[in-house]
Amino acid sequence: MNLARELGKRVLGLVVVVLLVTLFTSFLLTLVPGDPVDTLIPVPDENEIVLERKAEVRERLNLDEPFPVRYAAWLGDFVTGDLGSFYAVTDEVPVWDRVSDALPVSLQLVVYSQILALAVAVPFGVLTAYRAGSRFDRATNGTAFGMLALPNFVLALLLAYYVGVWLGWLPVDGYVPFSEDPVEHIRHMILPTFTLAAAQIAVYMRLLRSDMVATLLEDFIQMARSKGISDRRVLWRHALRPSSLTILTVAGLNVGALIGGAVVVERIFRLPGMGTELVTAILSRQYVALQGMVAIIAIFYVVLNFLVDILYTVLDPRIRHARAR
Amino acid sequence: METIEADLVTTPPEQVEVAATRKLGPIGWLSVGWLVLITGSALLAPILPIADPDESFGSEIARKGPGAGGHLLGGDTIGRDMLSRVIFGARTSLLIAVGAVLLGLVVGGLLGLVAGYVRRKVDTVLTTVFNVFLSIPALVLALSLVAVLAPTDTGDGGDPVSNTRRVVVLILALGVVTVPILGRITRASTLSWSEREFVKASEVSGAKPARIMFREVLPNVFPAMMSIALLGIAVAIVAEGSLALLGVGITEVPTWGNMIEGGRRDLRDAPHIVFIPSAAIFFTVMALNYLGDVIRARFDVREAVL
Numbered sequence: 338m339n340l341a342r343e344l345g346k347r348v349l350g351l352v353v354v355v356l357l358v359t360l361f362t363s364f365l366l367t368l369v370p371g372d373p374v375d376t377l378i379p380v381p382d383e384n385e386i387v388l389e390r391k392a393e394v395r396e397r398l399n400l401d402e403p404f405p406v407r408y409a410a411w412l413g414d415f416v417t418g419d420l421g422s423f424y425a426v427t428d429e430v431p432v433w434d435r436v437s438d439a440l441p442v443s444l445q446l447v448v449y450s451q452i453l454a455l456a457v458a459v460p461f462g463v464l465t466a467y468r469a470g471s472r473f474d475r476a477t478n479g480t481a482f483g484m485l486a487l488p489n490f491v492l493a494l495l496l497a498y499y500v501g502v503w504l505g506w507l508p509v510d511g512y513v514p515f516s517e518d519p520v521e522h523i524r525h526m527i528l529p530t531f532t533l534a535a536a537q538i539a540v541y542m543r544l545l546r547s548d549m550v551a552t553l554l555e556d557f558i559q560m561a562r563s564k565g566i567s568d569r570r571v572l573w574r575h576a577l578r579p580s581s582l583t584i585l586t587v588a589g590l591n592v593g594a595l596i597g598g599a600v601v602v603e604r605i606f607r608l609p610g611m612g613t614e615l616v617t618a619i620l621s622r623q624y625v626a627l628q629g630m631v632a633i634i635a636i637f638y639v640v641l642n643f644l645v646d647i648l649y650t651v652l653d654p655r656i657r658h659a660r661a662r
Numbered sequence: 663m664e665t666i667e668a669d670l671v672t673t674p675p676e677q678v679e680v681a682a683t684r685k686l687g688p689i690g691w692l693s694v695g696w697l698v699l700i701t702g703s704a705l706l707a708p709i710l711p712i713a714d715p716d717e718s719f720g721s722e723i724a725r726k727g728p729g730a731g732g733h734l735l736g737g738d739t740i741g742r743d744m745l746s747r748v749i750f751g752a753r754t755s756l757l758i759a760v761g762a763v764l765l766g767l768v769v770g771g772l773l774g775l776v777a778g779y780v781r782r783k784v785d786t787v788l789t790t791v792f793n794v795f796l797s798i799p800a801l802v803l804a805l806s807l808v809a810v811l812a813p814t815d816t817g818d819g820g821d822p823v824s825n826t827r828r829v830v831v832l833i834l835a836l837g838v839v840t841v842p843i844l845g846r847i848t849r850a851s852t853l854s855w856s857e858r859e860f861v862k863a864s865e866v867s868g869a870k871p872a873r874i875m876f877r878e879v880l881p882n883v884f885p886a887m888m889s890i891a892l893l894g895i896a897v898a899i900v901a902e903g904s905l906a907l908l909g910v911g912i913t914e915v916p917t918w919g920n921m922i923e924g925g926r927r928d929l930r931d932a933p934h935i936v937f938i939p940s941a942a943i944f945f946t947v948m949a950l951n952y953l954g955d956v957i958r959a960r961f962d963v964r965e966a967v968l
Contacts, residue, residue, distance in 0.1 A: 597801030
């Protein structure tokens with residue numbers, strides 16, 4: 338009963354945030370200096386065709402209506418799957434057509450780097466916690482600290498230069514779909530994935546290490562050890578699970594940072610993902626398309642945060658009971 | 663008993679200060695030193711004996727590495743002095759980053775303080791506003807704001823946007839990203855401090871809310887704000903770089919970001935054009951991160967408030 342109410346309250350909160358975010362992105366369009374139609378279709382009003390087209394777009398985007406009406410109309414289109422278009426004098430390309438191609442590329446990049454980051458961070462986090470204070474621990478922590486200070490575009494350029502140009506081992510730009518050629522797909526994704534994962538590795542490792550150090554001091558660990566269970570088993574079976582809640586939450590929440598990072602990484606390695614589409618829209622001043630894409634990214638992120646929050650509640654009995662009380 | 667008290671009384675404040683700064687350690691001092699060097703040379707750039715950052719020394723040093731033609735850090739793609747450009751780049755990059763974080767510190771700090779102290783509806787509204795801004799990935803939000811407020815010159819006859827306006831827009835955009843982050847941390851920290859006895863005592867003795875917020879709560883919340891602000895400056899420096907790489911940054915005067923973007927085409931033959939400003943960003947971010955960590959450890963700012 339209580340749980341259902343709590344859930345209802347949070348769904349309501351989610352809806353409010355989504356509405357406000359889209360309201361804000363709509364509002365952004367009104368900040369564009371000058372007439373939005375002239376910006377979308379940057380052609381002088383020289384003939385009937387252009388004038389007619391501009392009037393048509395103006396009508397379509399409800400630019401003569403007051404802001405609330407315009408927002409309501411946009412929202413109506415948005416929920417029915419019309420995310421706006423890239424406009425031109427003669428035609429228009431629906432945003433959805435481009436997004437549906439770009440979204441999978443970005444998702445692959447984000448998911449791959451998340452997997453890589455966890456796969457590297459978990460063993461290092463566990464081992465540094467086990468050997469806390471040792472030379473290995475200090476060296477690993479120092480490296481992690483350095484990795485945090487390395488902006489992803491710098492790492493991307495370093496990798497492109499040394500691995501791509503100097504050693505010539507891996508391609509430094511372009512994208513090959515997995516269905517077309519799995520091997521080439523992976524080869525093209527290695528450098529971008531590693532670039533995006535590097536900072537996450539450092540964050541996750543430090544988080545897991547500090548949680549793990551705390552867990553290892555707890556009574557049940559001493560208990561397990563005194564029963565003669567091997568260190569390895571104690572570490573991986575007994576200590577890892579209760580220590581992994583923070584890192585899993587952060588991994589979920591970090592997707593936002595990854596999306597931002599992916600924009601830059603996609604640009605440097607020329608991957609045709611959401612980031613590339615976003616930049617294309619900005620550089621060609623297609624603000625309607627920009628609005629649609631930002632709304633999608635924000636909603637994706639908000640919903641994901643919401644799910645992580647729910648999952649966290651379900652996973653951790655301490656929180657579940659504390660909230661029920 | 664007496665000697666202990668005497669000790670406490672006679673310990674001059676200077677010594678306490680020394681004990682505190684000693685904890686900084688060698689890396690801490692290196693960080694401080696680097697930041698002083700960078701900030702100092704950025705501030706003094708116009709009177710330093712360095713080349714004009716916009717003057718081209720021709721093919722003599724173009725794309726040549728450090729030391730070429732007597733230029734300490736070599737030349738960029740069109741033969742401008744790299745050392746001078748890194749220093750003048752620091753000027754703009756730091757101005758934007760520090761400006762953005764100051765904006766975040768003042769606006770976010772004020773809103774967070776009010777939300778955390780007044781609570782009730784004010785808190786609900788402000789927290790929702792923070793959440794709305796945090797629900798757009800930071801870089802995407804900054805990118806959209808800059809794109810809308812200072813459109814790139816596409817050469818189609820649209821009004822070119824002045825350099826000053828671009829700088830202001832970047833500060834605003836990155837500031838908007840920083841406000842909710844600093845707002846949330848200030849709010850969380852304020853929540854826990856305003857439960858303390860001395861705050862209650864002040865309330866009972868009839869102090870005005872504004873006085874309590876600024877005189878009692880703020881000084882205690884401040885270390886948490888500062889440690890996040892230092893990290894914020896680091897993040898803003900990186901964000902400026904990211905925006906420059908995405909093609910929406912400043913183009914008229916050098917920044918670390920646009921130096922990297924400008925050198926990307928010559929990565930194969932003249933990697934130093936990209937890697938010198940990259941190193942400047944790397945060391946600055948590392949120094950800021952380290953000092954942020956030191957403050958956090960000293961004042962026991964819990965990660966939980968993040």
